Amino acid sequence: MLKTKLKISTAILSIATMCAAGSPSMAQSSDATEANDGAIADIIVTATRREESLNKVPLAIQALSGDSLSDLNVTKFDKLIEYLPNVRSASRGPGASSIYIRGLSTDTPGLQIAGTAGAQPTVALYVNDAPASLVGRNLDLYTVDLQRVEVLAGPQGTLFGASAMGGAVRYITNKPDLSEFHAGFNASYAFTKSGDDSVAGDAFINIPIIKDKLALRAVFYADQQGGYIDNVPGTFQMPFDGHVGQAGRLPEGNPLLVMRAIQSCQASATTVVANCDGSLYTPPTRQTINNDRFVEKNYNDATYRGGRIALTYKVNDDWSIDLMHLRQQLDTDGVFDYEPAVGDLQVTKFDKNTLEDKVDLSTLTINGRLGFLNMIYTGSYLHHRATQYADYAGYSNIGLYMPFYECDRGVYYTAAYNGNIGNTCYTPNKSYKVRNETKRFTQEFRVTTPADKPLRGTFGLFYDDNKLYDNTDWSYLQQGAGFIYPRRPDPSVNAHDTSVRPVNVGFFNDVQRKDKQFAAYGEASFDIIPEKLTITGGLRYYNEKAYINGSSATSFCGNSRGIYNPATGTYSPSATPPQYYCVSANLNQLYAGISPAKYTGVLKKANLTYRFGEGSLLYATFSDGFRPGGFNRRPCRIGSAICPTAADFARLGRYVPDKVQNYELGGKFALFDRRMQLNLAAYMIDWKNIQITLFDQNISNQTFTTNLVDARIKGIEGDLTWRATPELTFNSAFSFNDSKLKKYRKNTTVLLPLGSPLALSPKFQFNARLNWERELSSGLRPFVQVAFHHVGKSISDIVDNVSIRYQSFNPTLGYAASIPVTYNGVTVSPGDIIKPLPVSQKLGSYNTVGASLGVSKDEWRIEIFGDNITDERPELYKSANDGEIRTTTSRPRTFGLRVSYKI
Template identity: 55%
Template sequence: MKAALKISSAIAAVAMFGAGGSAAWAQDAGGAETSLGVDDIVVTATRREESANRIPVAIQALGAKQLEQLNVTSFEKLVEYLPSVRTASRGPGISSVYIRGLSTDTAGSQILGVAGVQPNVALYLNDAPASTPGRNLDIHPTDINRIEVLAGPQGTLFGANAMGGAIRYITNKPNLNEFEAGFTGMAATTKGGAASFGAEGFINLPIVKDKLGLRLAFYSDHQGGYIDNVAGTYRMPWDAGGPGRLPTGNPLLVTQAIQSCVGKVNCVATATGTSGGFKVPLRQSISNNAFIEDNYNDANYNGGRATVDFHINDDWSIEAMTLYQELKTNGVFDYAPGVGDLKVQQYGPNTLKDTISLSTLTLKGRMGILDMIFTSSYQNHHSVQQADYAKYANIGLYMPFYNCDRGVYYAGYATSAAQGQTCYSPANSYKVNDRNKRWTQEFRITTPAENRLRATVGGFYDLNKIYDVTQWNYVLPAAGFIYDLTPNPQVNKEIGAGVLPGAGFVNTILRRDRQFALYGEASFDIVPDKLTITGGARYYDESAAMYGGSSSSFSGTVRATCATVSTDPATGLTTCNYVPKAVAPTSLAASAVLSTNLAGINPAKYSGVIFKGNLTYKITPDSLIYATFSEGFRPGGFNRKGCNGGVAAQAAYAAACAANRAYAPDKVKNYELGAKLGLLDRRLQINVAAYKIEWKDIQMAAFDQNISNQTFVSNLANARIYGFEGDITARPSAGLTISSGFSYNDTKLTGCTGNAIATLLCAQGVLVPAGSPLALSPKFQGNLRFRYEWEMEGGLKPFISAGMHYVGKTITSDIANTNILYTGCNSPYATCPSAANPNAANATINGVFVKPGDPIQLQPNSFNQPSYTTFEASIGVSKDNWSLTIYGENLGDKRPQLFTSANDGEKRVTTSRPRTIGMRVSYKM
């Protein structure tokens, strides 16, 4: 708390300077015109139209002019200018957004629909909420009026997902009086990459003057690739280790090797000596020759928007807007440092088709002194992603079942040539088919802003459904999976989805979240034009449900019979020859039946009230200081599977498994002091805020195969954040603008929660230790920009601008690692140790003593990301209605680690596009 007190003292000092310093500069400047002041933007962050620099809210607003000057053409580009915002991105259309350090990382992209936590930053398009777990709408910012970024909990006005803040895209509305049109063309070249090019434009038609208008916006943007898929081969990994070292590789192969050494003296990891017991399987390789390609990670945005505005009379109007966007990508957008700079080795197709259809209807009117607005929105967000999954064999505990002969999977058969001793080419992939359908209704009333007592009250309803059909295609015909099977009907009732041949594991799940809320904020001027107090509250009633389940090929009926074997002459190991069963199976087995797993707790309902309080003092008409207390929350949800069968059967884990079926909401409390100072005739604008945030019962996604072979979410930890953020803009002269933004966040996990799963994972060191920072939260990040423009004879207006961005070091996840434990069993499904499993015993291998429960393999999940600095610059000229800009981005050609992961046991890094030089030409009439 001392840090927060020091920061608040600094704010007070700046405020005192603002109160006395403005007049001095005005005198020195010779009575400069206020037109030289810093541009101010009207926002609706408080649900009223107010100046961004004159409201007691930590907000950063970028208007259309700034967005164009900064060449913001994507969300990732936008984040560079938002110092309190970070993302965990795996490429276009696959990112999670965080504000003020409230981040812990997210689940892998293939299970975001079912195991991705709800966002803690609310994303809005106008008044329509559009947040989605892990796949926040990646809207191309064409014909945008402004983007508002509200930092800190905004729960009273913006609801459940705004506990870290809110980001609002505000589109341009039709002009009912004048015809307008504009067009922009752009092209760019990237060092070592493919060319990029695009076009966008808008047309505004006043159909009936002052009554009816239509505005159309459209865009097409091709972003060339810069990551190469290079030649390679891959097979299921195995290394024998050596004296004093355990073997490494696929965790089940390691387990089998250790198990083979039970009761043996001087046992080694391979059967090279008479004392050895484990036979390393014949592991076939896969080649990526069919997928080798340079610059293969391209992205294409195509879409448009139409808005109709009809003014019924002087008091009432109705507006209808519809947006459609199609995003297609190829390749991957993170590279493997172990392969090379901007290089990967992928063994199958990687594609994404992400379509967004969002429509809103808004009715605005006035009754007496009351302003009213009703908004209805419907969103249909459909993502189809196909990805290579070969390297999941690095870490998948059960991959030998899918990819290998029975003699490999069951240790009891490892010495039996009749069961086969081969792992086949791991041609594994997955396909995600997620459809998010969301319907929202909101009605609010505001009283006149000029009243001493003024209020906003409203009601909100949201029905959000995610239909997830995800299939993992890793069953191999060579391993006896020769039947085309359907999902188990017991778990497929809600969706009724079909799958492609080769599916070995399938999610067919409906995730439904419903919320109803009543909210209000009221402000009273204790001293008119000087001192104002504001109070707000939101009552919420939430319901979360999950239906359907998971199907898998873990059943003896879905595999063909190993009738005969062939022997490899080089190794002496056998390969099975499979023949169909007399009665062919038709469907996969039930792996997780949610009607059974969640019986008695599904749906989950929770309700409550969150509060906000604010006290604002206006030093001058252009300067204020404020103190705020605010709260936020995020809904809870369910897991497909609490624990694996063998784990769940053990008494020590029974309580943890039962608790792991669901997770509760997490909540934040925010204590904030801030100042907004318009100094020196508003030629200097300083906005700063200091805050302390308490985050309780943090929802984290974990993939811990010791507990469950399915990713789960649990309330694992608590945290606190001390922070200081701000932005400063100065206009020393009419043509020169200098601006900067910065944030400092001292984040810390304060400890694990008391739930059973958290206790287990903390005891095993799966979470980072207490005192560690939150993921993707640099202590300091900031940017600095300047722009100078002037006018020449003939009306030409040249400009030059430059900027830099600095981001401090971070860690990538608060799930530090997963320790794969030795079960001491023939099968990972068995309950160990027990009398029924006489081989469940200690072993000595390579001279290392191993007993059941010991870690045999560490899977790192959290990585250190170093700090970085990037630079950009642009020059250009404009005249009348046209402009020409030449720009350079990432001029130092850096490889910042924006997000690092190892979902498949391979370190992968999302980085910035290499040095890019581009040109943009615009014309407006």
């Protein structure tokens, strides 16, 4: 019923936005220049911070015009990357993806810790000239009424700064037209195989308020995407299988329960039990939960709602002012990765899974001319809020400390410590709630000299103040295990959120990250031979400061449970119940005098370009880039061999910037009187001191980031556009990427062997599309478009194994050391892995096919489209984070009808 109401609401909004489009006038403008005599139309881009024809920029860049995006029915990022062969995404669904270009990817932490522990992105995201990158997520903007999307491959450090080490993705919006009235709308309805239907609508209007002086442009949209993954009935309990008496089998299940069973084969500090089969261990009683309340067919809905308003004021012939405000809300229900072990497009989830993702972006741009100099100032303010609830029952599979939170003390501790207080693991209901808030304020001022001079340049100043507030609560505690106290953060940590947490919250992060950056940059070009040979050099000085404040808090401390009554097996409050959580990490104290971390440096670029013929060129480029460093909450356990003191904790708590150096040769070739355009680039990238995000419970029970390895990437990429006839156009793009881990920076047993590829870096990707369109004597323009997309094999992560290792300490018997024991004929020694967990998952190759056909006339266009026509299950991303394999895949076979009107 709720889904029906949402679809009806979306349909009403779609109709409303159509009505808002107004009365007929002229068609929307495009950034593509008209092609004559069958030549390919140019697209004007601003990748070099000045307007140039796409095919004259000595840079590996792909651009899709607004008309192409509309023709391809691209409205979201997961659809866009099908036409960008060297771009990949670690996707967990809408609003939960990370973007990678040219294979600069290693790992993607779970969203529950991405805000606090995630590294900065390797690809910079821009909306016009405003940076819009987020830590741990991408800004999943709905791509309507865009002038174009630009994808700049390779390091773009000199012009785009930090986190552009893999490249940059730029959404360029349509600006208000000062002279003409425009309006239009799109409406679509789609049917998904074995899924719910989807309905979408968007509309724009352009109004010259004062002709040639002041204009307003607005766009509104709503898109209700129906679900296609089923939450099917299931049960769950704290996992444990002792395999009693089964020769050659070790226990399986929760790491702590497995460890206790193995250690039961140790009779004393120096002796073992002969021929132990595990029968000496008494497994706990494990209560079971079901998901009856959450069972639902097609429960992974997504709704995009939002719009943009832009205002342009032309002060005079030399100066203009642009204002823009963008607002979007993305709401999802359910999960977008399924469990193959459960069934095709099926999961068993035991709590609600929702995301509310809101973004507001405001920009002010002033363009002007002073003498022969062109000047531009851009100020932006980004406010992003993401609130995510997620089922976390699966963490009982791998969480070493889960028996403490949800079992009796007799399960976690032993008679050597606290007496045998119960032996029950209670209902493993667990969830987490993430509240991430980003506030980003940027200012940029740049000057460009005339483009027609032999010596020309672009020079600028940039300031960025980026704050991220992460409040994440993990609901682990079970009242049956004695956790009956609601508490608030300890006053000593100066928490951002001081509220009393619910009784079941056992751990939370209250962390604030801040990155401040100042940069001065410039690029200059000199024509050694006019219109033939040009040399370009660029520098960017950056001064970056990374801050961390806040705390992590836990219930893992004394006086956290009620008073146990052995007669009834229940707990009652103590006379002086605890009021505050225990402080797991007070970051204000731990990093006092260290935060902020300061990083300065100079990024460089050099380019030599030779132009020949009509619109062809060759170029050679060196460029480099970097990603900021940062801090960890808890990089190790104080008192361990890795970090014996608080000073070691602070030292290991920092990770430094990682950097890339790119060597590139490329060419752009206009062939057959510009009816064919071929662009090629070959590159080699050295990536040093790579930041790796790990969850290794042998070192720390909290996810941390460290610099661990170097890698090298060699590749070739290219794209081809061929206008075979005035009616028939062929587009294709490919990439070949060969990436390898080259050198460990530290001793490690968790990464794949040297020579292994980087994550999400398939060796070969390819796409092709064929478009036919012809105008008949009646004025009708029938059209057909077919698209093919191939992605080769890859892996999800370069982390091989961070499984729990058998301890050199036996808490079951209280011995200060454990010795090799034999369980069911299997010898287990301290340091052995007791449960292999393949973090790095293989992602299979796949092919997808899409098509559309329709007709247009004058202002109208109607089409039937199909996506994933062969109904493939591409493995876009695969995760084993919680001890269960989950796969993100594409929407199943979908057919729809789309109607457009532009005036």
